[in-house]
Amino acid sequence: MQSKLPRVGTTIFTKMSKLAEEHQAINLAQGFPEFDCAPELQVLVDKYVRSGKNQYAPMAGVMALREAISQKIFTSSSHEYHPESEITITSGATEALFVAISTVVQRGDEVIVFEPAYDSYVPAIELNGGIPVFVTLDPQYETIDWNVVASKISPQTRAILVNTPHNPTGNVWKASDLQHLAALAEENGLFVISDEVYEHIVFDGRQHISASSIPGLAERTFACGSFGKTFHTTGWKLGYCLAPAKLTAEFRKIHQYVVFSVVTPIQFAVAEHLAEPEHYLKLSEFYERKRNLFFDAINDIGFITRPSEGSFFQNVSYANLSPENDRTLSERLTIETGVASIPVSAFYDNITDFKTLRFCFAKNDDTLLRAAEALHKVV
Ligand code: PMP
Numbered sequence: 001m002q003s004k005l006p007r008v009g010t011t012i013f014t015k016m017s018k019l020a021e022e023h024q025a026i027n028l029a030q031g032f033p034e035f036d037c038a039p040e041l042q043v044l045v046d047k048y049v050r051s052g053k054n055q056y057a058p059m060a061g062v063m064a065l066r067e068a069i070s071q072k073i074f075t076s077s078s079h080e081y082h083p084e085s086e087i088t089i090t091s092g093a094t095e096a097l098f099v100a101i102s103t104v105v106q107r108g109d110e111v112i113v114f115e116p117a118y119d120s121y122v123p124a125i126e127l128n129g130g131i132p133v134f135v136t137l138d139p140q141y142e143t144i145d146w147n148v149v150a151s152k153i154s155p156q157t158r159a160i161l162v163n164t165p166h167n168p169t170g171n172v173w174k175a176s177d178l179q180h181l182a183a184l185a186e187e188n189g190l191f192v193i194s195d196e197v198y199e200h201i202v203f204d205g206r207q208h209i210s211a212s213s214i215p216g217l218a219e220r221t222f223a224c225g226s227f228g229k230t231f232h233t234t235g236w237k238l239g240y241c242l243a244p245a246k247l248t249a250e251f252r253k254i255h256q257y258v259v260f261s262v263v264t265p266i267q268f269a270v271a272e273h274l275a276e277p278e279h280y281l282k283l284s285e286f287y288e289r290k291r292n293l294f295f296d297a298i299n300d301i302g303f304i305t306r307p308s309e310g311s312f313f314q315n316v317s318y319a320n321l322s323p324e325n326d327r328t329l330s331e332r333l334t335i336e337t338g339v340a341s342i343p344v345s346a347f348y349d350n351i352t353d354f355k356t357l358r359f360c361f362a363k364n365d366d367t368l369l370r371a372a373e374a375l376h377k378v379v
């Protein structure tokens with residue numbers, strides 16, 4: 001049989017989690033919290049399961065959840081997304097991204113993708129007959145050269161895919177980046193697919209700026225979010241897509257045939273939990289402390305790095321410490337040192353070694369300290 005994704009194997013996250021399990025290594029590879037969600041949220045799920053909210057949800061999502069999201073966005077950015085026509089609840093951000101890409105990409109269309117890039121973007125573009133056009137950034141990059149981005153745009157460019165806070169670099173876009181994006185998208189009539197799953201995890205006083213909050217940009221943007229990161233519930237695969245009504249109508253035509261609708265009782269529970277902003281507004285502070293703990297604990301190893309600006313990932317370059325390839329080193333560290341990481345070259349299309357590893361610090365403090373201690377044996 002001819003493969004539709006000939007260049008794709010098992011994801012690096014699956015591979016490294018399996019290796020970590022086999023060798024009983026501390027898993028700082030795949031990004032998921034080691035801790036559980038709030039007990040109040042568990043009680044709410046239980047309440048809705050027991051009260052019979054167990055059949056198909058409406059195709060676009062439970063209205064209470066769409067209303068809660070609309071309210072939350074209006075409070076933070078004064079932008080109004082109508083629950084009826086502009087918000088769709090999805091099976092994680094992964095489905096939101098896949099459907100948004102499927103909605104806009106026609107055969108032969110080009111899509112601008114910044115790499116390092118989250119692994120689901122390129123297969124989704126290619127399955128739709130699109131062509132990813134890469135803007136390649138160093139994993140330690142500090143600023144984006146928007147002239148380079150502009151130089152990648154052709155008459156075939158249909159969309160640009162962005163991700164802030166960024167996985168895997170941890171970079172958070174500044175207001176000027178979003179202004180550049182808005183200008184470029186408007187000038188060239190591009191759709192914007194904005195992956196904002198780490199929206200509530202930003203450090204050192206930074207603010208996450210959603211593409212949905214920028215006039216001129218919101219009209220052409222599919223903003224994708226996930227409750228997995230915000231409520232420590234990656235296993236629930238609950239996400240959403242915000243887009244203007246005309247775009248949402250097309251998005252839903254595809255969403256209805258990918259999953260139709262997603263898990264009902266959890267949507268009710270999350271709607272109620274979301275109504276209390278303290279459930280997510282303290283997340284940055286929570287993770288900033290963990291970032292500091294982990295960063296300080298590995299600081300004297302001699303990696304080239306700077307503290308992550310957002311997300312729950314810390315990248316380190318070991319180029320000055322070892323000539324080893326990042327895929328080989330991350331495997332060796334898992335097996336010999338007992339700490340699993342993700343080789344950052346896995347986030348690139350055509351680069352096989354960047355001498356950079358990504359560590360997930362969404363872990364208990366003692367796990368992070370044990371991992372840091374073990375990492376001192378890297379070189
Ligand atoms: N985008 C990025 C950047 C991610 O890191 C992840 C999850 N790890 C996703 C999308 C997918 O989110 P979900 O688990 O809600 O599908």
Ligand code: GLN
Binds near residue numbers: 014029030032
């Ligand atoms: N987003 C998670 C990460 O970056 C992994 C999710 C997955 O395994 N697909 O580690």
